[in-house]
Amino acid sequence: MVIRRLQGDGFHEWIANARRCPMLTNKVSEIMTTNITTAVASQTVFEAMEKMVSEDVGRIVITDRDVSVGIFTEKDVLRRVVNKLDAKKTSIRKVMTSPFRAVREETHIVEAFGKMYKGKYRHLLVRGRRGKIVGIVSMRRILGLAVELDQGTSPTKTLGSITSPGATTVDESTSVYEAIDLMVKNGLGAVIVTAGSKPNGIFTERDVLKRVAVKDINTKKTAIKELMTSPLITMASTDLVRDVMAEMYRRDIRNMPVGGEKGELIGIVSMPDILQYAQAFDIDEKVRQAWKEVEEYYNSEDQYTPG
Incomplete structure (x- = not known):
């Protein structure tokens, strides 16, 4: 029911209106990267993860006889590999996401963003006119475009006004496994x-990919404080959303902790959440609410989508 509501007239009317914005006439072909990191389906999970780390990417496309057959991401590393299997003895084919999601290269950027947000993934493969995968568009590239064109939110919207209270925390003595x-x-x-x-x-x-999955670590005996990223970068609830967008892009941060007036942690904002408020996308509150309902649906049903 939630999905039908999202795909109703309101959503498609917004897409039609958004396309009239000059910035949004851009196609994904204009911002996609054509430098695609690949691994062969016969390789091990460990080999694929090593290549992701060496090339500093969060996803890798899996091929079989030069045909793209799947995608493997940091989310897969977290949910399907660590604490679950021997990466050196398991074929990447067994844990890759297949079939994968893809869009045509003429797809509008705003439409691609909507698909990524609703589906809860950060990358979309791009098909050329003959059906072959020719590139990848990422949430970060879309953020970069909004920042580059100075298409942030209104000059007065603050981070605190869009932050949902609460963030999941663990004590520094907690094991990596837990x-x-x-x-x-x-x-x-x-x-x-x-x-x-x-x-x-x-x-x-x-951190799971770079500091755990490709290392020889006993996750049950290693405290999280030994592998966490520190010091913690935060932004204040009074900071402008447009400034937060720029900082997240500059530092390549996907999840920004939000501090209150006394320096206390009041929440955390993700890249897809903050991109909803980019002025260029002209996303109204009704659409945001519909997307939120879809996200809650996926969470409640424990669905999984590629990252």
Whole structure:
């Protein structure tokens, strides 16, 4: 029911109106990257993850005889690999996402963003006119375009006005195993690490790939404080959303912790959440609410989509 509501007249009317904005006549072909990192389907999960780390990417396209057959992302590393299987003995074919989601290269950027937000993934493969995968468009590239064209929100909208209260935290003594288990069970891309009650760091999907999955680590005996990203970068609830967008793009941050007036942690804002408020997208409150309902639906049904 939620999905039917989203796909009704309101959503398509917004898409039609948004396309009239000059910035949104841009197609995904104009911002996609054609430098696609690939792995062969016969390779091991460990080999694929090593290549992701060496090339500093959050996703890798899996091929079989030069045909794209799947995608493997940091989210897959978190949910399907760590704490679950021997990556050196498992074929990447067994854990890749297949079939994968893709859009045509003439797809409007705003439409691609809507698909990514609703589907809860950060990357979309792009098909050329003959059906072959010719590129990848990422949430970060869309954020970069909004920042580059200075298409932030109104000059007065603050981070606090769009932040939902609360953020999932773990104590610094928590084992890596427990932290990862918590992230998987709650569908989280990051948890805040605290020392006592004070925020001290963050542990993300990226950390899982780079600091756990390709390392020889006993996750049950290693404390999260040894692998977290610290010091913790935060922005104040009084900061303007347009400034937060620019900072997230500059630092390549997907999840920005939000601090209150006394420096306390009041919440966390993700890249897709903040992009909803980019002025260029002209997304009205009705559409935001519909997207939120879809997100809640996926969370309640424990659905999984590629990252």
